Amino acid sequence: MLLLQSVILGLLLGGLYALLAAGLTLYFGIMRVVMIAHSAFLILAAYLAWWTNDRLGIDPLLSLVVTVPLFFGAGVLLQRGLLSRLRPATLTMMSVLITFAIALMIEGLLGYAFSGTQRRIQLGYGTASFDLFGARVAVVKLIAFGLAAVSLAALYLLMKRTQFGWALRATIQHRDAARLVGIDTERTAGYGFGLGLATAAIGGTALSLDTTIYPSLHWHWIGPLMAIIVVGGLGSVAGAAAAALVLGLAQSLLQIPMGATWAQTVFYVALFATLAVRPQGFFGGRLAQRF
Amino acid sequence: MTLTTSGLRKAFGGVVALDGADVEFVPGKVNALIGPNGSGKTTFFNCVTGMIKPDAGRITYGGKDLTGRAPHVVARAGVGRTFQLCRVFPRMTAVENVLAAVRPGGLVHGLRSAHRRAEIERAHGWLTRLGIEHLAGAEARNMSWGQQKLLELAGVLMAEPNTILLDEPAGGVNPALLDRIGTLVRDLNAEGRTFVIVEHNMDLVMSISDHIVVFDRGRPIAAGPPAEIRADERVLGAYLGV
Amino acid sequence: ACGGGGDSSSSADDPIVVGISLPLTGDFSEPGKGVQEGYEAWAKITNDKGGLLGGRKIELKILDDQSNADRVVADYEQLIGSDQVDLVVGPFSTRLVVPSARVAQEYGMLFVEPAGAAAEVFNQGFKNLFYAAPAVADDHYNHLAEYLLALPAGQKPATVAYAAMDDPFAQGTAYGLKKKLEAGGVKTVVDEVYPPNTTDFGSIAAKIAAAKPDMVVGGSQYQDGVNLIVALQQLNYQPKLAAFSTAPTNPEFAKAIGNKTEGILSPTGYSQDAPYESNKEFVEKFTAQFGKAPEEDQANGYTTGQVVAAAVEAAGCAEQGDCQQKLIDWLHGNTVDTVVGPLKWDATGKPQGAHMIQQWVGNDIKIVLPADAKEADLVYPKPAW
Amino acid sequence: MWRCSRRWPSGRRDSSEAALPNVSKPGASEAGSASPGPNVSKPNASGAGSASPGPSVSGPGASGAGSALPGSSVSGPGASGAGSALPGLSVSGPGALEAGSALPGLGVSKPSPGLGVSKPGTPDAGSAGPGRWLPLGAGLVLVVAILVFPSLAPNPYILSSGVIVLNWAVLATAWNFVGGFTGYISLGHGALAGLGGYATGLLITKAGMPSFGALIVAAILIAALAVPIGFAALRVRGASFVIVSIALVLILLLVFQSWSSVTGGSRGLVVPRPFPGMLRPEHHRVFFFLYGGLLVLALLTWWLLDRSRFGMGLKAIREDEDKAESLGTPTFAYKLTVFVVSAAFTALAGGLYALWFGDLDPVFQFSVLTGSYIVLMALLGGVRNLFGPVLGAIVVGVALEYFKAEFGSSPLHLVTTGLLLALVVMFMPDGVIPSVTALVQRLRKREQSSIREVTAADLAEQRKRDREEANT
Amino acid sequence: MVSEIELVDVQAGYGRAAPVLRGFSVAVPAGTVVCLVGPNGAGKSTVLKVAAGLLAPRTGRILVGGQDMTGAGPQKMLAQGVALVLQGHSVFREMTVEENVLLGGYTLTDKSKRARRAAFVKELFPVVGERWHSLAGLLSGGQQKQVEFARSLMVDPKVVLLDEPSMGLDPKATSTIFDQVVRMRDAGTAVLLVEQNARRALETADLGCVLDLGRVHISGPAADLLADPQLGELYLGGRPAEKPPVP
Ligand SMILES: Nc1ncnc2c1ncn2[C@@H]1O[C@H](COP(=O)(O)OP(=O)(O)OP(=O)(O)O)[C@@H](O)[C@H]1O
Ligand SMILES: Nc1ncnc2c1ncn2[C@@H]1O[C@H](COP(=O)(O)OP(=O)(O)OP(=O)(O)O)[C@@H](O)[C@H]1O
Ligand SMILES: [Mg+2]
Numbered sequence A: 001m002l003l004l005q006s007v008i009l010g011l012l013l014g015g016l017y018a019l020l021a022a023g024l025t026l027y028f029g030i031m032r033v034v035m036i037a038h039s040a041f042l043i044l045a046a047y048l049a050w051w052t053n054d055r056l057g058i059d060p061l062l063s064l065v066v067t068v069p070l071f072f073g074a075g076v077l078l079q080r081g082l083l084s085r086l087r088p089a090t091l092t093m094m095s096v097l098i099t100f101a102i103a104l105m106i107e108g109l110l111g112y113a114f115s116g117t118q119r120r121i122q123l124g125y126g127t128a129s130f131d132l133f134g135a136r137v138a139v140v141k142l143i144a145f146g147l148a149a150v151s152l153a154a155l156y157l158l159m160k161r162t163q164f165g166w167a168l169r170a171t172i173q174h175r176d177a178a179r180l181v182g183i184d185t186e187r188t189a190g191y192g193f194g195l196g197l198a199t200a201a202i203g204g205t206a207l208s209l210d211t212t213i214y215p216s217l218h219w220h221w222i223g224p225l226m227a228i229i230v231v232g233g234l235g236s237v238a239g240a241a242a243a244a245l246v247l248g249l250a251q252s253l254l255q256i257p258m259g260a261t262w263a264q265t266v267f268y269v270a271l272f273a274t275l276a277v278r279p280q281g282f283f284g285g286r287l288a289q290r291f
Numbered sequence B: 001m002t003l004t005t006s007g008l009r010k011a012f013g014g015v016v017a018l019d020g021a022d023v024e025f026v027p028g029k030v031n032a033l034i035g036p037n038g039s040g041k042t043t044f045f046n047c048v049t050g051m052i053k054p055d056a057g058r059i060t061y062g063g064k065d066l067t068g069r070a071p072h073v074v075a076r077a078g079v080g081r082t083f084q085l086c087r088v089f090p091r092m093t094a095v096e097n098v099l100a101a102v103r104p105g106g107l108v109h110g111l112r113s114a115h116r117r118a119e120i121e122r123a124h125g126w127l128t129r130l131g132i133e134h135l136a137g138a139e140a141r142n143m144s145w146g147q148q149k150l151l152e153l154a155g156v157l158m159a160e161p162n163t164i165l166l167d168e169p170a171g172g173v174n175p176a177l178l179d180r181i182g183t184l185v186r187d188l189n190a191e192g193r194t195f196v197i198v199e200h201n202m203d204l205v206m207s208i209s210d211h212i213v214v215f216d217r218g219r220p221i222a223a224g225p226p227a228e229i230r231a232d233e234r235v236l237g238a239y240l241g242v
Numbered sequence C: 001a002c003g004g005g006g007d008s009s010s011s012a013d014d015p016i017v018v019g020i021s022l023p024l025t026g027d028f029s030e031p032g033k034g035v036q037e038g039y040e041a042w043a044k045i046t047n048d049k050g051g052l053l054g055g056r057k058i059e060l061k062i063l064d065d066q067s068n069a070d071r072v073v074a075d076y077e078q079l080i081g082s083d084q085v086d087l088v089v090g091p092f093s094t095r096l097v098v099p100s101a102r103v104a105q106e107y108g109m110l111f112v113e114p115a116g117a118a119a120e121v122f123n124q125g126f127k128n129l130f131y132a133a134p135a136v137a138d139d140h141y142n143h144l145a146e147y148l149l150a151l152p153a154g155q156k157p158a159t160v161a162y163a164a165m166d167d168p169f170a171q172g173t174a175y176g177l178k179k180k181l182e183a184g185g186v187k188t189v190v191d192e193v194y195p196p197n198t199t200d201f202g203s204i205a206a207k208i209a210a211a212k213p214d215m216v217v218g219g220s221q222y223q224d225g226v227n228l229i230v231a232l233q234q235l236n237y238q239p240k241l242a243a244f245s246t247a248p249t250n251p252e253f254a255k256a257i258g259n260k261t262e263g264i265l266s267p268t269g270y271s272q273d274a275p276y277e278s279n280k281e282f283v284e285k286f287t288a289q290f291g292k293a294p295e296e297d298q299a300n301g302y303t304t305g306q307v308v309a310a311a312v313e314a315a316g317c318a319e320q321g322d323c324q325q326k327l328i329d330w331l332h333g334n335t336v337d338t339v340v341g342p343l344k345w346d347a348t349g350k351p352q353g354a355h356m357i358q359q360w361v362g363n364d365i366k367i368v369l370p371a372d373a374k375e376a377d378l379v380y381p382k383p384a385w
Numbered sequence D: 001m002w003r004c005s006r007r008w009p010s011g012r013r014d015s016s017e018a019a020l021p022n023v024s025k026p027g028a029s030e031a032g033s034a035s036p037g038p039n040v041s042k043p044n045a046s047g048a049g050s051a052s053p054g055p056s057v058s059g060p061g062a063s064g065a066g067s068a069l070p071g072s073s074v075s076g077p078g079a080s081g082a083g084s085a086l087p088g089l090s091v092s093g094p095g096a097l098e099a100g101s102a103l104p105g106l107g108v109s110k111p112s113p114g115l116g117v118s119k120p121g122t123p124d125a126g127s128a129g130p131g132r133w134l135p136l137g138a139g140l141v142l143v144v145a146i147l148v149f150p151s152l153a154p155n156p157y158i159l160s161s162g163v164i165v166l167n168w169a170v171l172a173t174a175w176n177f178v179g180g181f182t183g184y185i186s187l188g189h190g191a192l193a194g195l196g197g198y199a200t201g202l203l204i205t206k207a208g209m210p211s212f213g214a215l216i217v218a219a220i221l222i223a224a225l226a227v228p229i230g231f232a233a234l235r236v237r238g239a240s241f242v243i244v245s246i247a248l249v250l251i252l253l254l255v256f257q258s259w260s261s262v263t264g265g266s267r268g269l270v271v272p273r274p275f276p277g278m279l280r281p282e283h284h285r286v287f288f289f290l291y292g293g294l295l296v297l298a299l300l301t302w303w304l305l306d307r308s309r310f311g312m313g314l315k316a317i318r319e320d321e322d323k324a325e326s327l328g329t330p331t332f333a334y335k336l337t338v339f340v341v342s343a344a345f346t347a348l349a350g351g352l353y354a355l356w357f358g359d360l361d362p363v364f365q366f367s368v369l370t371g372s373y374i375v376l377m378a379l380l381g382g383v384r385n386l387f388g389p390v391l392g393a394i395v396v397g398v399a400l401e402y403f404k405a406e407f408g409s410s411p412l413h414l415v416t417t418g419l420l421l422a423l424v425v426m427f428m429p430d431g432v433i434p435s436v437t438a439l440v441q442r443l444r445k446r447e448q449s450s451i452r453e454v455t456a457a458d459l460a461e462q463r464k465r466d467r468e469e470a471n472t
Numbered sequence E: 001m002v003s004e005i006e007l008v009d010v011q012a013g014y015g016r017a018a019p020v021l022r023g024f025s026v027a028v029p030a031g032t033v034v035c036l037v038g039p040n041g042a043g044k045s046t047v048l049k050v051a052a053g054l055l056a057p058r059t060g061r062i063l064v065g066g067q068d069m070t071g072a073g074p075q076k077m078l079a080q081g082v083a084l085v086l087q088g089h090s091v092f093r094e095m096t097v098e099e100n101v102l103l104g105g106y107t108l109t110d111k112s113k114r115a116r117r118a119a120f121v122k123e124l125f126p127v128v129g130e131r132w133h134s135l136a137g138l139l140s141g142g143q144q145k146q147v148e149f150a151r152s153l154m155v156d157p158k159v160v161l162l163d164e165p166s167m168g169l170d171p172k173a174t175s176t177i178f179d180q181v182v183r184m185r186d187a188g189t190a191v192l193l194v195e196q197n198a199r200r201a202l203e204t205a206d207l208g209c210v211l212d213l214g215r216v217h218i219s220g221p222a223a224d225l226l227a228d229p230q231l232g233e234l235y236l237g238g239r240p241a242e243k244p245p246v247p
């Protein structure tokens, strides 16, 4: 019983991890950018959802209509204004620092605007749940999972099937060559980044449905997410999703014997194990070592 | 110091890059390794220098087994190499690039100054011999393709290996300089160094090498002096495209 | 005395500068601000009455420690060493109290603090420290433990689940009760500790719900308590009794869990309705000043001020140097009347009292224990939430 | 110079007309038969067809354009002032290098990216002098500053801030052993400091060791522990390494929070005072000097490595690890060694901090923020410079205090820190010191080229001379 | 007749450093192969980068089909029919050969044309077809070069700029490439070819241009340049042109 309940909780949690990690994978594997600020944007989106709900009484899911385009635009700006100006040779390293700086700024501004208090959306259906083979499934968690699943699928198709996906990957791998085949590399990279941030908007909203948020919460997220993308294989959206589900499940199950704190270490144990056994990741990322 | 391999095999997924290559290079001579694109020449170099581990087979150098040894071990055994996709230290100047090839020995040796007069002079000597003395103070990343190629060669020579593996030394190098590189190779060879040169420039190959090994599909199909190779049917078919 | 740099002789109209470092940002910023209001109310109320030592006004100098131990030490260092304040009082949270008390000790300053409730604050060997609240964390549930253990065998809860935040204070409350109940033969079926940054309580709740204990005890701050309760409710778990520290007394609490508060218990060190003499004045004037009634954090800040004021008046001095020892000595030997009742301390600065227990009844939270202070009867087993 | 004496002064025609020496397809008309120096027999063509539509390939039209080029006067030896007359084996680059290596052993780091004035190969007579003595001077200034600061500090608070800044300086310098030499950016060094602190504290409280003995033993222990950590972390490069380093912090945080029976968990660990009776101001003074000593030691070590062959190997790793390996540098051993050295210094700083501060709390000891501040400092000052991290630590350390004072009551200090970091990354990715020196250099010499320009003809000439020399 | 591409008195360089090109002009009419030779570092690649819009000139003008395109980026240049194959290796390493080749036709809107071209290049370079699904970064140096050339053949531009296309290629592939160059010329394309395989290139080209230190050193019909002994010594290598050894 407890086992089934934990499995369900783990999968629901893993779904959310998967969506968030997908965004990271996008910048990281495909664009060589280590986006430390991803989880900060996540929290920002969650705050926006909370804020619209709190002030305007709108259902947080509706805030997506605003946050997704907003974040997309912010991503484009971020890429155009900052990241594209970094030297290609040191892009990876410098992107760590610049996005770290952005994370700090977001955290600071959130703290300034909303104080450090923990916040939580109060939803009419917040405690609603239904029965599944004797286990309980909370409605809000299911909604979050659904959001994650849909956006992940869309992202995957976009990257693999569309001309845009190809152009994006080409841009990152050899900018000059990409320009020479006629790709507008500036715009493509910008859109790619925007896309990543859009996933943060969706993830943040999903997150806000059922947990507390506070400005420094993003530190708590970034570690597991980073671990997930390494385990999944840098650059592989599918790998990240698989790793996220597995690790989310593992975390949830390990909490039964080990308790919440120790269970969190599963991410890092998995990370180090991956590096020791298969540095390129378990689910993809053939050339990962070249980073 | 003879460099030999026996049964060297390396497959990448479905692609067999080296297919049981038995090769023996003539020590003290200029050896050439030729073959069509993708015949496994670079992979062969990579295996010999430890950059990748062969799936099977043995590599010996002067009787010593070098199979699967780390690249720096191979380098220290006296085998130096250049890369086909030329690799230099981009943010170092040309002199530093060459100086970086001086290997420290033990701890005390390692802590000695890296900028000693004698070595700097030696480095400049190499740059001069390769015709890029005028670039001594330039950072490698600001150099043209051919200049980098020459710089890389200077670095390898600075390390004074006994056996030098060159992967397409002529690629992108001005023909006027090529003569010079040819002379240089001959001179160094006269000093007792062994060369193994991968090259598609047949003029160069034919004019400087004493011994040619021809690769096709991951294994040697012919070996011998230039005149013989020039006349070999198999070589003509597989490589020269006649 | 501000910036006077060593001139300790103070004239009658010099303000008494009180240095405080508080977590106005960071993890503890919310309670930190509460304490700040308490201090401000104390300064205002005291000054309105003419100040201390015959007319010296109180001036607060508050620095932000960002909820960070490095900062809190630097703050007190600055307050004492650089700003030459006359008195210092404590910051918020046990984590910050210990390092700052050490600074005060090494400068020989009195250190009354509003928030270091955990046991280890008092075994550091501080001689200058006093906790200005009725009881330390471990003793918060004393009344509840007595009540439960006194129940007849059939009714007594048989199994209890504990979930506590990994924080000296929050854990202290839950484990104080745990120790007493276990000693009384009540079985512990779940004992979970979660890190302060936990936001997802699904798994913990699942574990508790699966064990079906009679009672659930949460060693919580605020939001974690809310989250845990919501998660338990999502799993439709109905205990006979549920006790959570701190969270249920928060004014936002009922709304945060969708008003499903029925029967939740909570210890509190302060009640707006408490009959103590100074309390009426405090509630009245605080409400006038801030437009809302004081909560526990505010009361703690105010109490701290009251304790310091009492010592200053009794010792007749307030400045750095020898005076500080006089203040310390006086507090060790005397009882101070405050808004949370009369306080006295043992040699380690530990107060000698217990907290009241409140319970949500209907749409209100009422004092149910101890019997002599109760506003309503404890409902047991509690109705479904 | 060369241009006048060569056979084909192609770059600069003497005629002033826009005489395009265009040579076209056979049959096409051609202009400028007056064009000097055409050595190629041209197809017979007539007519002044400067309007020639045919394909034309031409040099610069304007005469004198060549000689007006700034580049024309830039020839290495000329600028170096050393051996400029010898075109052949004239040692132009090493002028500065030789000088560097001939320096007395003191705190001078001319070679390569020391407190870089000019690139070593770009001898610059003007700046070589001060450049050579600058590090020594800066070192002396630093030592003097450390010695007098405590007596100048107006109150204990300032002194304690000084201790904090020195702590940052040691940490940033220690970080720079890995970050500066090998280019591996670690955001996890805060955790190593935390480990050093905890190890020191635990050795004192649990093993009953004397304070400073514990400090040394702790540093050795952490250095030993750095071997397996480095073994795992240094297997991956670039971004993966950054992730691993962040993960190191987070995992240690979890462990130290959870394993409360040993570490005290979130209750923290109280480290007994090393000088129990000492008053606080005196305590600060002692630790200020201890940190000062540690800083000087770290700087000396860095300097020693920087000029050594070992350091050269590390820098080669930074540039191209595979290439370095193929040149015979045992890259993994090198990386690991320098990581261990870095860890040892970091642990010493952390341990000293534990002794000074007295309270350890996992949340603060294992914080990503600490590591990031370290990186910010090193980067701001310049990672390729001996004093870069120190300068960065002073600037950021003081700025942190200042922001706190200025925006203390709001989280805006995070915003300002972030802004500062972003500005540094965007506009001074190499750090303050290199940016400033580059600026100075640019002001001094407007357009400089480190490349002496040589045509093929020059090379041929030179070669001939070499051959003659060899023959005689 | 206007030249397909014309560089007029171009000065160009990298960053703040001294200029690399110091007043360089070249014009390539349709159906002509102009070969640019010169020592390493002379600025040949820089010329091509400027011509393709990758590097903006400091002064001077770039005319494409008579139209002033100075300052236009590579995208615009490509739209005008100017294509460049870079020196060294510029395949998209972590994409398959297929993706690489098809990306060459990124600007093609006509799907069937893309497929046709793809089939054509596969035939031209057998290795491209053989390794259609492997990652391009895993091919050997020469194979990558072939993929790159194949990629550039996906469109048929009016002006083709080739930077040492034969570098690293075996004799067979080199021949294929030179044949292709001739075919392009015959189809009316303007080709600006940079080669270190200078004699071979000059044999193919109509016009030659020797670049040294960023200036035109000498220019003229390719055959004349080839015949000049001094040029031979300084730029083309001392040995006379030698045909691939045929017994
Ligand atoms: N890392 C790798 N993964 C997969 N296949 C590889 C890898 N390295 C080489 N190959 C394949 O092995 C074969 C031999 O490659 P290699 O680079 O050795 O050829 P080469 O003889 O050097 O060719 P070239 O003359 O073009 O440089 C090629 O088919 C190549 O695609
Ligand atoms: N990115 C760059 N930054 C600065 N300087 C550069 C850069 N690329 C080339 N240079 C310099 O510009 C000059 C010309 O370079 P270019 O690449 O055009 O030469 P090239 O004629 O193509 O030589 P090669 O035959 O070796 O390819 C060289 O001296 C080189 O040092
Ligand atoms: Mg090869």
Ligand SMILES: [Mg+2]
Pocket: B144, B145, B146, E044, E045, E046, E087, E163
């Ligand atoms: Mg070039």
